[in-house]
Amino acid sequence: MTIRFLYHSKDDPGPWAQAFRDADPELEMMVYPEMGDPAEIVAAFVWRAPHGLLASLPNLKLIHSKGAGVDHIFDDPKVPAGVPIARLVDPMAVAMMGHYAIYHALGYHRRMDVYRAQQAESVWRGLPPPDHERTTVAVLGLGAIGREVAGQFQRLGFRTLGWSRSAKTIDGVDCRHGADALFATLAESKIVVNVLALTRETENILNAQAFAHMPRGGFLINIARGPHIVEADLIQALDSGQLGGATLDVFRAEPLAKGHPFWTHPKVTVTPHMSGDPLPRTAALQVARNIRAALAGQPLLNEVDRRRGY
């Protein structure tokens, strides 16, 4: 039996088609805009699909995000109401997001930008060693991604705080929760890594007030979503010296527009939403299993709670 599903993404479909064949030979991947008879499509594996596309598939049994976020699905006003939605929590992508945060945090912690500038001038000058046990990193958001990112920092010896909406427990990580605890958490944290889900509650959460609570010269790493940040507030915090630097992988509008001040700001590192791309080899296994589960009416892995929004 052939099970036909639709793939929509800007990434090269080749490695995905191969990985799905390896994962489940009965799956047939159609690459948008090719889709044959829309009535034969039973699942959609999508990243930022055109609005209305999902609603045009009458026999859809599963909407599967190609990323951990589903805000791009809820942005579509015509997203079909009765179809279950699943997030993709690829363990490799999650580990990669940790690696990305670790790389940039270590760069700030060890002042690698200074050493890079010194090399350009052939200058040999060591700086006093920083004390990672007394350097605090806060991870905002403690779902599957936040747990892994916080764990990576903790295992490297940093003092690690976590903050989330509801109470969580992670070995070796000092976890706080609820809106009231946010500013106190930021106040202790030299480096803040944002991995929150984007919801009405978390939009604009990283604003002037939040930055003002951080220690002067602190650093922000955003690998969640652009709308978590109030852009003008961030630029002001960087220009005033309140923040020492920001590494941004996500933006309100992607691709980041030419001419946007982030591209050229001396304290901003921009990357093109690459911190945690899913790896076809591991992710296709999970999606294939979810397609089978949806058709059989069984529970899904990482099913989205529509009311909560993630």
Added chain:
Amino acid sequence: MTIRFLYHSKDDPGPWAQAFRDADPELEMMVYPEMGDPAEIVAAFVWRAPHGLLASLPNLKLIHSKGAGVDHIFDDPKVPAGVPIARLVDPMAVAMMGHYAIYHALGYHRRMDVYRAQQAESVWRGLPPPDHERTTVAVLGLGAIGREVAGQFQRLGFRTLGWSRSAKTIDGVDCRHGADALFATLAESKIVVNVLALTRETENILNAQAFAHMPRGGFLINIARGPHIVEADLIQALDSGQLGGATLDVFRAEPLAKGHPFWTHPKVTVTPHMSGDPLPRTAALQVARNIRAALAGQPLLNEVDRRRGY
């Protein structure tokens, strides 16, 4: 009772004096070249002391390196024969060496140089995600430093190999040993991190033959000693494309001379021997305990085996 010891280093002695006072108030730290009556000095805590200095201290009971390496002590032809020597294995410095290797390895793995160049041109372009579980890192040298460095890579999910003179076991790390196993280990390793001790056996071990065994485009990170590397061979391997990049924290002559080709080579990252500086807060505790142990004739922490050379 006051116990007088001599400090010799180019680093600011202030934080060390404070840390020694905190660690053991009876210790009196003399900062070279001030040392009062040489006969009253019972221990020397040194980094690259002038040759003959140690021999000029008639009542020396302990020579304590200010780093994990002791080659700088054996370089002194007059180093007193009967005095025990200890290495400084500061847990914070060891963790920092891991962080340094992780930072540069992640930079290579994720091609952060490409993203940095793209930002400079306001270019938004993602690269295919690399697979860290299928990226092999080899750590050469599996003493206290190598174990920690290999463990950090392993815990981040990289396939991690270890290579050492004698057989070692580390959880999750595929350990090999002996001269015969070196080339086969290098042949599997996209990223090689050198933390070997410098001895007659390991000098020049990273040479043209070694580089030729690595996969084309591999990366070298040297946080051990400069003389492990045959410099001309490294430059040739980089220029031919056999190696994709090298991060060098240590050199045959330090500071690295102005005009040395490493400073300006596009594939070489130079840092001023800062990968793992000991932290006074933690290191002074260990040195203070060793001074007490040496005076009491008790076993030392990290005592050097003079025959083995480390």
